[in-house]
Amino acid sequence: MKSLSELRLARNKLQQLQKDAFHGLPQLELLDLDSNELASMETNAVRSLPELKAVRLGRNKLVTVPSAAFTDLPQLQSAELQENQLTNIASNAFNDVPQLLLLNISHNQLTTLNHAGLKGLKSLEVLDVSHNQVARVGSSSLDGMEWLVELKVMKELLINIF
Numbered sequence: 001m002k003s004l005s006e007l008r009l010a011r012n013k014l015q016q017l018q019k020d021a022f023h024g025l026p027q028l029e030l031l032d033l034d035s036n037e038l039a040s041m042e043t044n045a046v047r048s049l050p051e052l053k054a055v056r057l058g059r060n061k062l063v064t065v066p067s068a069a070f071t072d073l074p075q076l077q078s079a080e081l082q083e084n085q086l087t088n089i090a091s092n093a094f095n096d097v098p099q100l101l102l103l104n105i106s107h108n109q110l111t112t113l114n115h116a117g118l119k120g121l122k123s124l125e126v127l128d129v130s131h132n133q134v135a136r137v138g139s140s141s142l143d144g145m146e147w148l149v150e151l152k153v154m155k156e157l158l159i160n161i162f
Contacts, residue, residue: 001024001025002024002025002026002027003027004025004027004028005027005028005029005030005051006028006029006030006032007022007025007028007030007031007032008030008032009032009033009036010032010033010034010035010036010056011034011035011036012036013036013037014033014036014037014038015036015037015038015039015040016038016039016040016041016042017033017038017040017041017042017045017046018042018045019042019043019044019045020044020045020047020048021045021046022046022049023048025049026049026050026051027051028049028051028052029051029052029053029054029075030052030053030054030056031046031049031052031054031055031056032054032056033055033056033057033060034056034057034058034059034060034080035058035059035060036059036060037060037061038057038060038061038062039060039061039062039063040062040063040064041057041062041065041066041069042066042069043066043067043068043069044068044069044071045066045069046069046070046071046073047068047070047071047072047073048071048072048073049073050072050073050074050075051075052073052075052076053075053076053077053078054076054077054078054079054080055070055076055078055079055080056080057079057080057081057084058080058081058082058083058084058104059082059083059084060083060084061084061085062081062084062085062086063084063085063086063087063088064086064087064088064089064090065081065086065088065089065090065093065117066090066093067090067091067092067093068090068092068093068095069090069093069094070093070094070095070097071095071096071097072095072096073096073097074096074097074098074099075099076097076099076100077099077100077101077102078100078101078102079094079097079100079102079103079104080102080104081103081104081105081108082104082105082106082107082108082128083106083107083108084107084108085108085109086105086108086109086110087108087109087110087111088110088116089105089110089116089117089118090117091116091117091119092117092120093117094117094118094120094121095120097120097121098122098123099123100121100123100124101123101124101125101126102124102125102126102128103118103121103124103126103127103128104126104128105127105128105129105132106128106129106130106131106132106152107130107131107132108131108132109132109133110129110132110133110134111132111133111134111135112134112141113129113134113137113141114140114141116141118141118142118145119143119144120144121144121145122144122145122146122147123147124145124147124148125147125148125149125150126148126149126150126152127142127145127148127150127151127152128152129151129152129153130152130153130154131154132154134153137151137153
């Protein structure tokens with residue numbers, strides 16, 4: 001299985017992601033865990049996958065993205081976490097993820113982005129935070145996002161960028 005490039009486990013009623021769950025899959029490029037019943041993920045659940053380009057965790061029951069949940073993923077370009085129950089994203093949830101271009105955290109229960117682990121995402125081009133309970137996005141929440149082209153928010157959301 002060391003040459004496996006895609007792992008599609010969508011709609012399988014998975015409930016938990018344990019530490020190093022995908023260790024030993026060095027060629028993995030796509031990890032699809034969409035539409036399961038994932039309520040929790042441990043620190044380092046998705047880590048050290050040098051070729052991983054996309055992770056899909058949408059439509060689950062995740063409440064938090066723990067510290068170092070996504071660590072040492074040098075090729076990761078897309079992370080989809082929409083339609084969960086997220087109230088918190090640890091400040092270092094995305095460690096050593098220099099190529100992330102798209103982050104979808106829409107349709108969750110986030111109330112703030114201030115400590116949401118977004119600061120290190122320098123290559124981010126698309127950030128979708130729509131359909132959350134975020135009332136205000138301060139410029140410090142977007143610090144370092146020099147390439148951000150598209151920020152999807154609700155029209156009631158006040159954005160201060162100065």
